[in-house]
Amino acid sequence: MYEGNPVDLRMEKMLSADGIFDEAARQCVVKKYDPEEDYIYLELKEDKLEMISLDAKYRCYISTRTELLYCTGVVKERYRQEDRNLLRFKIENGFYNVYEGRKMTKRA
Numbered sequence: 001m002y003e004g005n006p007v008d009l010r011m012e013k014m015l016s017a018d019g020i021f022d023e024a025a026r027q028c029v030v031k032k033y034d035p036e037e038d039y040i041y042l043e044l045k046e047d048k049l050e051m052i053s054l055d056a057k058y059r060c061y062i063s064t065r066t067e068l069l070y071c072t073g074v075v076k077e078r079y080r081q082e083d084r085n086l087l088r089f090k091i092e093n094g095f096y097n098v099y100e101g102r103k104m105t106k107r108a
Helices: none
Strands: 007-013 025-034 039-044 055-061 069-080 083-096
Touching: 007 039, 039 069, 055 083
Parallel strands: none
Antiparallel strands: 007 025, 007 055, 025 039, 039 083, 055 069, 069 083
């Protein structure tokens, strides 16, 4: 459903007491969306996998043709596959429309 759409991934909160907060926006593309498990699989574009913390909460902005959505969650896994940097992002509490500030319902 969101496959191929661009994503800005931004750290919202560091969960680890000794972690370093990163203010940079990381550019990604949605590779797969799994609505049943609430996961988004992202391809990290220009950055190294080590730039993404597994001990942080992120806000994921997804640009579609008609709207700008966001969701919050954590990166559960980061890995390489066929020379691509991939992330498995666990969504918490669904999607929200940025401009209307309202919660979006899950779409199959």
